[in-house]
Amino acid sequence: MWGDLESELEAASKRRISKHERYARWISDENKRRQRRSAAPVNALKVGTPDYWSLDPRHDPYHVRARRKSIAHSMSKSMREGTYKPDRPAGYKIEKVGGGERLVSAFTIPDEVISRRVFASLMSKNAAKLSARAYAYRRDLSPHDAIDYISTEFMQSKRLFVAEFDFSKFFDTVTHDHINKTLRDLKIRMTDLERKIIDEFLRCPPAYTNAEEKLEAVGARKVGFAQGTSLSLFLANIAVAPLDRALEKMGVSFVRYADDTLIWSKDYSQLCSAVDRLHAESKFIGSDINEAKSEGIRLLVPEGQSNAEMERTSSVVFLGHKISQGSVRMKATAIEKIQTRVNHLLYTNLLMEPIGGSQELGRIGDLDSDYITYLWQLRRYLYGNLSENDLSKYMKHSVATIKFKGAMSYFPLVTHQGDLESLDSWIATRTWLALRKRASMLKPLVTSCPDMWDLGRDSLVAYEYYSTSAGEAIDLRLPSVRRISKVIEKAVQTHGISIMGPKGKVYNYIS
Template sequence: MRTYYSLYSRLLSKQALYDAFRQVKRNRGAAGIDGQNLSAFEANLKAELSCLLTELKEKRYQAQPVRRVTIPKADGGERLLGIPTVRDRVVQQAVRAILEPIFDGDFHPSSYGYRPGRSAHHAIAKAQLFICRYHRQWVVDMDLSKCFDTLDHDLIIRHFRRKVTDGSVLGLLRQFLSSGVMVGHQYETTTQGSPQGGVISPLIANVYLDAFDQHMKHRGHRIVRYADDILILCGSKPAANNALKVAAAYLEGELKLTINHRKAHLAHSREGVAFLGVVIHTRFTRIQEPKLRGLKAKLKEMTRRNTGENLSGVIRRLNP
């Protein structure tokens, strides 16, 4: 396995930071704790990037705490987001641009979340392939409880260190992880997790969970994973029960994560397997009813007659 010793120098150029800002701008997003939004940052872009570049060169850069935002979930729970400042998002994106190509090529082929050129549609298609063509119709359906919020910091660094030994880059990762969070006006330390909302958090989660993917592969299990949504596809019910035990032991024992046992279950494809907004059956796939109702409501709103928008404009919004 190739090891990368000297990566920090790749950050130390105006072009690297400018490219990172352009990606951050494409992703949009709200202001962090300093109240500075993307427009304000861009209005003084040259000075902002020059300041960041100097701080990085002199090893004076310090990530700021993220801003806590709470989003209600469909099941009545809450999703906790952590919004970094724009300047921190730029540095995170620059680091991600260096690290992602190093790790992504070796990720498990059935990992689809937050990866270049991959999507939920690809994950669904792979699950359909296993079920319909290869007759792996007993399925373990599971997800992880508060996955991003409970990633172990030492394990994160250990997984990155398998390929990256540049202490300065690993130091930046440590900063992103331990910068803390502002909940209103109250500062809270972060001893675990990588905030949802952080630019580099999806890569961190994929590097972390790839250890699980590879463990299951070596044990002969077929999986499809999209972020923390996991399917294990098996040829029989006993095999599925065994796969669930193997997965739980590794996720909760080795990776210190928590399976959502209320949702984890075995299903046969003749009854339907819910995954990423669809239900996969042995011979067909359909959209889940809540998703379908939401889609119909959105289409109805977008095609109202009293919007005053001409037909070509409506079509462009429906098919951007």
């Protein structure tokens, strides 16, 4: 199991280096785009590195790649002698959707290599011991599978009782006694070395965020475990496995993603018993129910139904989707995230330089080059690496076996056409208004104006430009969430939901 660590260190380093170099290329390209748009010198963006790279050289993938042979030798030696311990992780803070910040742990690359190996080994030997309704951190299941299961179940009944629950500070409060007991009760298959590595990761102190904190003397953890490494994903599923088994035995339907749990049943008393069991299990786990994010039991009824004998709802929100008995929709915050990105692209490409009085007028001729750049960037954001020609081809013929990318690949199961139409309409209106504002500022400065400046909204949406030099029409239509959604729907029908890309990424996007 512990052979060839050198190759794995190299692969892990290369993944991080590739990501950093893609970011550096984007910075370089963005600086060039900004300078092309501006007649004045621009403040160039700088290529940076994560702050925690400087806190320990083993976070730096360039360092690890260069010294992988000696690092692998040291790792193998500690494994043979039973002295391996992960180093205290560095940490960085990210904003939480509901406000506040979350501290994410970043283990060194060698420690993450060990963690990934143990995670893969434990999952390959014990996947059958985990509930089929636990969808987090699984290689065989994805968040999309959870949404698919919920929507299918909801369509089967006109009235259901539903309950949504979230644990409070789950990773920080789970007791080690509970995890160890569950490992024994489930008879988790593992070697003595894997057992020892689990113990060492459990005891690993909380993350530090700067050089001063790194020097502070910190004792081993007594409760909780670091969030941000592969092994912690396995431990999170283990911690809640007894609850999953209890719910299965009670006969209620449920899905769980990490510490988010959705339960439903046609039988109110059955659901009440399940909720009581959930609260009881939370005490064993050591993590209280987050009452602010847990709405309790409600009656799920069709949209538009007003009469009900208790608190009702027409939908539930789970993993960035709003699911009802008749449709799957995008969560409001997911739509807002797309709108924020569109507004950013409009401002940087069309409005920033005219407002600042620094527009490079050579960019404007028969076509507005900055508008075309906006279209390309918007298309890449929504479609990934697909073109309008690709979409047309896939709608007419079979869809190739490709991994879809772009923002809409996170929502392959959305069925509510009204939401997609509204989002398309919003994008069209915002684009048209931004282009009108750009035209009003620049028309006095140019001798001739591009045709697109004077188009109405609907004409702009479907705009094509005939290039005399190329002898063909150039497709300058606005990208459409409806068009890409139709292609994605066809791809899912043909190849299944797994075509939507790496498992777990959707949660990163919508959470």
